[in-house]
Amino acid sequence: MNDLEAFARLVQALAPWRRQLIFIGGWGHRLHRLDRRANQPDYQPVFTRDTDLAFANTEPMEGDIKQALMQHGFQEELSGDHRPPAAHYTLGDEAGGFYAEFLTPLVGSGYKRGGVPDATMAKAGISAQKIRHLDILLVDPWVISLGHDDGVLLPERMDVQVVNPLCFMVQKFLIQQYRPANKRAQDVLYLYDTVELFGALLDEFNAHWHARVALELGNLADDVRRLSVQTFAEVNDLVREAARIPADRNLSPQQIQATCRYAFERMLR
Structure with missing residues (x-):
């Protein structure tokens, strides 16, 4: 089956x-x-x-x-x-x-x-x-x-x-500290792939962030913003490991880092 x-x-x-x-x-x-x-x-x-x-x-x-x-x-x-x-x-x-x-x-x-x-x-x-x-x-x-x-x-x-894709991405940052290294790398790949799926909706996600998601999070909204910046500020070991996961595409760490940095700045600004 x-x-x-x-x-x-x-x-x-x-x-x-x-x-x-x-x-x-x-x-x-x-x-x-x-x-x-x-x-x-x-x-x-x-x-x-x-x-x-x-x-x-x-x-x-x-x-x-x-x-x-x-x-x-x-x-x-x-x-x-x-x-x-x-x-x-x-x-x-x-x-x-x-x-x-x-x-x-x-x-x-x-x-x-x-x-x-x-x-x-x-x-x-x-x-x-x-x-x-x-x-x-x-x-x-x-x-x-x-x-x-x-x-x-x-x-x-x-x-x-x-699950709402924006909420799916936001939660990845909130649980980051509880995840083992291999799962953190997989979560970075999920973040990148979700941005790829819905790249045309970044402004819509930003509006939803302000109207609903950030309000639900309360003080945790600042943590999400901080962790999104920290995770994609540069090409780091976590991003490199995420790039090595998929076997069916040639994905560079630089592509993941630059794409996600831009996307999260736009969604969570």
Whole structure:
């Protein structure tokens, strides 16, 4: 089973919750390519086995997502000592298969009473991980229509929610300090590729930054501006490592640095 077939199964299983769940992460970025405003690159998106779905834990979510997933062939894989345990919902063998995980914002210290980590929660039958700075990914999601023409073999076209590209980029700066080196480099590549997809929308993103995103961030907006300047002020080891990731294109560190420096100055000015 290829990843688009697996993804189609996931979309069908989650259809009743499509107005509450938002595709984020690598698959969110991949779905950005299907927006009519996106440029059409001649290279493949960064590959990822996992599909991350975000939801607001303050809103009601009825039904049993786990049961719906199992009816479409997914299995629940539990790990860790948290209560509830962290969970992946897998399709295919664990080593090479496709899997989904559910994420929701972490608010507060990250600990419950008694010093127990506040790392997971149960909702609508599934176990979701609580992640800091995830709340910005819930702001003004885009709606993408999926169907056979896009390689997603659904019975009929279906709309899904996808992370707003500006919020997707902003969050990369906010989580930078928590990421291992290889993931930080991959995030830089995601930033560059998203700018490439939506280079015509930089002024629109700037208007949205001022009208909505910066207001949601509050004091963190200054951190995002500072980190965007710091990350792309010069060609550094992080940018060099990002340029080495894609095997299907000749991408220079100078191109990543100059493009992103210009784009973020324009979007966040």
